Amino acid sequence: MIPDSNCDRELLVGHLNQDGTLEAKSLELSDELSKYNIYVACVQETRWKGYDSTAVKRYKLWYVELDGRRSGVGILVSNKLLEQVVNVNRCNDRTMLVRIVLGGEITSIISAYRPQVGLDELEKLYFWDCTNNIIGNILRDEKVFVGGDFNGHMGKEADSYESVHGGFGLGVRNESGEQLLHFSLAHDLVIANSIFKKKEEHLITYKSVVHTTQIDYALVRRTDKVSSRDYKLVFGTKMPTQHRLFVLVFHIEQSSCRQEDTKEGEKHIFKLAKAKSRKKQDVGIEDIKTRWYQYFSQLLNESRGPEEEGGQTPNVLNQHEYGTIKNITTYEVRKALKDMGEGKAIGLDNIPIEVWRCLGEEGRSTTEAIHVLRRLMQKYREKKKDLHMVFIELEKAYNSIPRYIIWESLEKKDIS
Template identity: 50%
Template sequence: MVEGGVGWVVVVADCVEWVVVGGRQWVVVSVTKIGRDNRSHGFTLRSCPRTRGARKDDGYSLRVASWNVGTLNSKLLEVIDALKRRRIQIACLQETRWRGHRGDERNGYKLLYSGTDGVKNGVGFLVDIELHKNMIEVIRHNDRIMVLRLVLGKELVAVVCAYAPQVGLGDQEKREFWDCLDAVVGAIPREERIVIGGDFNGHIGKDSDGFPSVHGGFGFGDRNEPGKDLLEFVVAHDLGILNSFFRKRESHLITFSSGAHNTQVDYILMRRGDRRWWMDCKVIPGEQVVAQHRLLVADIVLKHKLTNTKMYIRPRIR
């Protein structure tokens, strides 16, 4: 590079850290200017945009989704087709409205669900069949909370699907939900990765007022009491709300749309300590399978790549 008629040699040092600026991840590096006299002329910090997706040496890229499907009756295959088009590997489903506790395989996905005898609520997972061999445990707590644990490379990952009670329900049911979710998340070891996808029926608001460490400042609408409950839960467990850390247009923030009523009630949560591995999180509004709720997708990176070695962990189904 030539500056003012003087030849410069630019030396780029190792990466210092990843930061999130304007909803995108950037790498901060040190740059040294060395003149023709071979003397150093100071250091400058420069930001370089990270390429979309994970580099081969970064690890394994995982795409996780959360979707309130309204019901799986008569639309399971359509939901699976939508996940295939969007390259979703693990989908957290809410309001499945299926009775019982079982698993099934359909069109390249493993379906695992948990419901009650009544035709309401219900949660479940749709897991890419390629990841099915990495599953080690499925825990069905009730018709609102379900946990899936996998070994991905050298990482142990717990995926939690949650469906919070609606605003009109009683305080007792809401307390039971939050107490159960608090116990579930608290029992997951700190060294284990955790991803929570769910419909929390609360609005965290567009600003991070009072919760700057867990709310990235890119929310939607006004905060309400259930949204405050979610933020307090996230603070208690040192999590972050991925939706709020990426600047998006409104159509990629709204997760529920009914007529002129647009809100954000679906969220994906991860530990704040894993923030450097958050690649992207947005709503995909183009899917017409579900009338009101929209597909929420997050791209994350795990440190280690998947291996083809055979696992010697005995799977357990609870």
């Protein structure tokens, strides 16, 4: 970030999978970032065990790694911006976030590292769950930068992903790259690597003796696409890694600029951060009471059962008419879903089993459900088939109490 006389600013955000123990390469990395005026950088494969932070010459590094061997992610912030850091959130050893106040607005910096091909599928799902949750908790008016090694190929052409793919990619799209595109669609992000026309050599983020490919990406909000001024690869660094350091240039609008290094600016930073935090988290006691009152008032005053002519409910329950039906247990549903094989032919409902597994399991986020539905829509679009979806609000459909049954039950128990 370089202030000028008009207080216009540019933020240079870097990304690098440094491919080895960061503890041994931290000084070299700090020198490289400082050399190119990069003030914030997302790094992967830190392999620096623990949930902690440390000073690295002109930068401070926040990192997370569980066992010191598998992966690890980190975010480096220049010492010049340390007083503007308002929050650090480590989701796991593959996803973390640092929030910084820049130009009077909060910017969320996320470092992500998707598991490689061949690793356990559950670990990949866990990565997407954490990344979905961490972005889903960011307010829509906050700027977002995601620097990540997603171990996937988004492909050269945008095809049907014009809203997230700028049309300037590399190679042939694979399944991991398609997951990245669906993830971007779900969160209204755009892949910044793809919006600038570059030579093919300047799109390669991983280069070895055998392979040259693009697997490292920068993602920003689609509304901030115009603020992304350039995307650059840094050649000839001293870092001994097969991944390449890249930089995204952000423009900070003059109208939202404020001198953060003054006392007035400092107060504004923390006032802004607290206000946004309250807006996202706090709910008043009276609001909670009001919501519960409205819920039960509607729940207990709606009649959903059969009625006789004249609006009267039947006085006697006919057991032969209504019968006794054994409820389907949660265990039976889970077993049925588990026994169904993936990639099998769809049934009469034309819904793949993968969709039922996602939408029907507890603990899944709404974002992931949207992600799966987008994939379903894409599959139907590719096969040029019609797709009809009905969304039922289960609370209104099922979560009401037939009041006549309550009264009959009370009468049988001699409760008046």
